[in-house]
Amino acid sequence: MDGKIDYRDDGLFCSGHVACGGCAEALSLRVILNTMGPDTVAVVSPSCTAVICGGHPMSSLKIPVFHTTIESAAASAAGVRRALRARGKVDTNVLCLAGDGGTYDIGIQALSSVAERNEDILYICFDNEGYMNTGGQKSSSTPRGAATGSTPDGKRTRKKNMIEIMAAHRIPYIATASPSDLNDLAAKVEKAKAMRGTRMIIVLIPCLPGWGLAEDSSVQTARLAVQSRAFPLVEITDGVHYRLQTPELCSPLADYLTSQKRYRHLDAAEMARLQADVDTDWSMLQQRAQISPA
Amino acid sequence: MEQPRVGTDIQFAICGSAGDGTIAAGDIMKRAAALMGFKVIAFDIYPPEIRGFGKCISRIRISDAQTYSLKRHSDVLISLNDAHAIPHVGEVRDFGAVLFEDNSIAELPEGGHISAHIRAAQVPYGFGIREISEKATGLARSRNIAALGYAAGLFNMPPGIFHQIIAEKFAKKPRAVTEDNTRAFDAGVEAAARVFKLDDVSVGRPLSAASGADAVMMTGNGAIARGFLEAGIQAYFGYPITPASSIMERMAAALPREGGRFLQTEDEISAIAATLGAGYAGARAATATSGPGLALMTEMMGLGVMAEVPFVVAVSQRGGPSTGLPTKTEQSDLNLAVYGGSGDAQRIVLAPTNVEGCYRCAGMAFEIAETYQTPVVLLVDLYLSNRFETVIPPRKNIFAPKPRKTPKMGKGEEYQRFRLTESGVSPRSIPGEAGLTHTVTGLEHDEIGHPSDRLHNEMNAKRHHKLLPATHFPGLTTQKRFGDSGKVDVGLLGWGSTFGEILETLYTAQGQDIRVAVMKVVMLSPLPVDEIAAFMDDCTHVLVPELNFEGQFANMISGATGRPVTRLTQTTGAPMLVDDILAELHRLIDSPAPPPTSSHRTAEGVRA
Numbered sequence: 001m002d003g004k005i006d007y008r009d010d011g012l013f014c015s016g017h018v019a020c021g022g023c024a025e026a027l028s029l030r031v032i033l034n035t036m037g038p039d040t041v042a043v044v045s046p047s048c049t050a051v052i053c054g055g056h057p058m059s060s061l062k063i064p065v066f067h068t069t070i071e072s073a074a075a076s077a078a079g080v081r082r083a084l085r086a087r088g089k090v091d092t093n094v095l096c097l098a099g100d101g102g103t104y105d106i107g108i109q110a111l112s113s114v115a116e117r118n119e120d121i122l123y124i125c126f127d128n129e130g131y132m133n134t135g136g137q138k139s140s141s142t143p144r145g146a147a148t149g150s151t152p153d154g155k156r157t158r159k160k161n162m163i164e165i166m167a168a169h170r171i172p173y174i175a176t177a178s179p180s181d182l183n184d185l186a187a188k189v190e191k192a193k194a195m196r197g198t199r200m201i202i203v204l205i206p207c208l209p210g211w212g213l214a215e216d217s218s219v220q221t222a223r224l225a226v227q228s229r230a231f232p233l234v235e236i237t238d239g240v241h242y243r244l245q246t247p248e249l250c251s252p253l254a255d256y257l258t259s260q261k262r263y264r265h266l267d268a269a270e271m272a273r274l275q276a277d278v279d280t281d282w283s284m285l286q287q288r289a290q291i292s293p294a
Numbered sequence: 295m296e297q298p299r300v301g302t303d304i305q306f307a308i309c310g311s312a313g314d315g316t317i318a319a320g321d322i323m324k325r326a327a328a329l330m331g332f333k334v335i336a337f338d339i340y341p342p343e344i345r346g347f348g349k350c351i352s353r354i355r356i357s358d359a360q361t362y363s364l365k366r367h368s369d370v371l372i373s374l375n376d377a378h379a380i381p382h383v384g385e386v387r388d389f390g391a392v393l394f395e396d397n398s399i400a401e402l403p404e405g406g407h408i409s410a411h412i413r414a415a416q417v418p419y420g421f422g423i424r425e426i427s428e429k430a431t432g433l434a435r436s437r438n439i440a441a442l443g444y445a446a447g448l449f450n451m452p453p454g455i456f457h458q459i460i461a462e463k464f465a466k467k468p469r470a471v472t473e474d475n476t477r478a479f480d481a482g483v484e485a486a487a488r489v490f491k492l493d494d495v496s497v498g499r500p501l502s503a504a505s506g507a508d509a510v511m512m513t514g515n516g517a518i519a520r521g522f523l524e525a526g527i528q529a530y531f532g533y534p535i536t537p538a539s540s541i542m543e544r545m546a547a548a549l550p551r552e553g554g555r556f557l558q559t560e561d562e563i564s565a566i567a568a569t570l571g572a573g574y575a576g577a578r579a580a581t582a583t584s585g586p587g588l589a590l591m592t593e594m595m596g597l598g599v600m601a602e603v604p605f606v607v608a609v610s611q612r613g614g615p616s617t618g619l620p621t622k623t624e625q626s627d628l629n630l631a632v633y634g635g636s637g638d639a640q641r642i643v644l645a646p647t648n649v650e651g652c653y654r655c656a657g658m659a660f661e662i663a664e665t666y667q668t669p670v671v672l673l674v675d676l677y678l679s680n681r682f683e684t685v686i687p688p689r690k691n692i693f694a695p696k697p698r699k700t701p702k703m704g705k706g707e708e709y710q711r712f713r714l715t716e717s718g719v720s721p722r723s724i725p726g727e728a729g730l731t732h733t734v735t736g737l738e739h740d741e742i743g744h745p746s747d748r749l750h751n752e753m754n755a756k757r758h759h760k761l762l763p764a765t766h767f768p769g770l771t772t773q774k775r776f777g778d779s780g781k782v783d784v785g786l787l788g789w790g791s792t793f794g795e796i797l798e799t800l801y802t803a804q805g806q807d808i809r810v811a812v813m814k815v816v817m818l819s820p821l822p823v824d825e826i827a828a829f830m831d832d833c834t835h836v837l838v839p840e841l842n843f844e845g846q847f848a849n850m851i852s853g854a855t856g857r858p859v860t861r862l863t864q865t866t867g868a869p870m871l872v873d874d875i876l877a878e879l880h881r882l883i884d885s886p887a888p889p890p891t892s893s894h895r896t897a898e899g900v901r902a
Contacts, residue, residue, distance in 0.1 A: 046617060067617070069586070069616070069617070071561060071590075101534070104560075105560035105561060106533070106560055106561035106562075108560070131534040134534040134535060134536055134539050135534070135536075135539055135540075135543075137534040137539060137542070137543070137558060138558055140560060149534075149539070149542075149543040149546065150532070150534070150542055150543060150546040150556075150558045151546065151558075152543075152546055152547050153550075
């Protein structure tokens, strides 16, 4: 890796947006939007993304944007797709931009139905593992142990395994990505863009205030998430073929956990339990990738 | 006059950028004032959760006598950031004080310094805020506290009380934080000691006999949470939404400690569905949301009415429709709260008018819900949810649940869960009570709960009539008249947070020799129609100020009494100004006769 970010930037994502200083979501959004290109309609549900997108004429996205309700990103996108078809615009991309609350929790009913019908939509979930725009409450994407406004002593249950849920719908493409590897993110968006049907990419976004991080540590934290295997990078095609990306450098989960305030109440035993969760998930993914590689 | 205004009535405004410690300084000021024994009303304005920039203002009104809203004009402005504070210099009254940094370290553009914006009649106090902080602590971080110390010194407020509050506020931080801030505070006091005071702002000693130590500083949401807890809430289900989330966060922290159950669900439908499930199973259960969440909950509200299940929904309104103005206040969900859902689904809706009201209504909501076996909506708004007031709670918990009575059955008698009784209230049993097993359904049903259309009209009547006595529920103020008795020129009818401004309007108008009375209506469903009609009988004009466009409450009053009212509506996202209500009141008095039909004016229209 020479550290160079290699993607075409046509300026579709503007500076002057209102993300928190240092937030990796803006960075990821820039890569995603420019890779998708101008022939794209965005459907956005209430989330940090919706705030970052901003309002006309100060929109930070130079494409048409439809802000819908929090439970409805996938369903509204299905409506947009049908209308574009009816108008003969088959090549226009329909891009959903949603948060984890709007994806894992309140939006899963619409998302599941869209996936079942294999609607022609690329669905991006910016996963900051909680409701960060309302002050930091847990979502079903919040990992075990993490403290939030509504789980002050740490969440007791595991993070919902969204990629397996989506894989069970047998949609053409599912991937996870991290702002610590923007070339990988761009490649995955490029790949998804060339496909038809329901495609989903979950991008991990370390939340500076929500996770208790310094302003310059977003990308670094995302990298630690990948290296510690807390957030594995994976691609699933047609719901059955797995490609698991083994990180070049590995680090213990404790390094990732201790870098964040949301885990600071954990003792060694609890950290060991979380390490066991991560190890189980990783070996499951390894098995799948061995049995049914992409 | 009912309440003469003497002694202290001072409003501080502290303005800075996010990160300046503006809200923290305001918090110390309001807590110190409360401890001194003053009545306090405070409201903070800060940017949404996305961090790093944006203006923060903390406004704190302290007074001897109870006040009901913030004042339009502040007496003192403390600037921690000139760029943000300059637009607020105008809110300082004549002979009020403006405190600012006079030792800027950065190059400023023309007009960039606050001193260029202070009017001749305002009194400027420039001092080296940063320098004081740095000399006292070695860092500029305590600028906010240094400025607070300067204000305390200038207005002769006792430093010891501030020391106590500073120590409490930073108790969880390393001790050096308290020590540094105390030093910065004292250095501020010291700096002000040498200053010749030219303003006429005076903070006296509180007249109030109530000891400051008994007063609790609460927000509306905090008061609701406290009321719920004292009433023995057993289960809370929630979903995050501004401005109701802080109720959920308080429940998440408190309920498990008190042996209750807390759950954050995946959406509002599940939140209310779980609340209803818990209410059915015999627990005191509640949820809280805002307008968009209530919109999703309306189907379950209907089930609650039909199945006669008691539960409580707190709703903090924000600007709508749709996502609307998530961080701005409005009173436009009245229709949704009272009428939302399918069919004839009358429920109880309580709208407290101040923080103490939030505490009392929340404390009584479960008992009311259980008495009438129905959903109770507690309707507040962002302005009430987030503002601070001093409340003196009773020393003994007056909201503790009373033991539930299990229905007694005669020999061979069949249990009828929905029996048509004279009061309309049927014998309620909960799952697990022997011999009382029954089925609950959203289908229309007969007296034993068997699905049937045979008694639809009777059941609708029962569900309607059983609620009517709630307007005289013991211990609950469902409406109250203030001001002049007998015939008046103008009567103001108000609900929710706007009633604070209405009450302030009353006191101002009484000082102008106008015959005026006001009535607050706390129970919005069922409406205390007789009392409202009697009040209207006394008024030449009836004015209804509220923060929505259509005049939803005015429509409700007019419809229930069949009489004309004058609407005064505004949707600016901010509380209505006392001056605007007063202007409309004067316009009505100057008009010769009551309007033949309802008229409709917006507060902006009055201003124009």
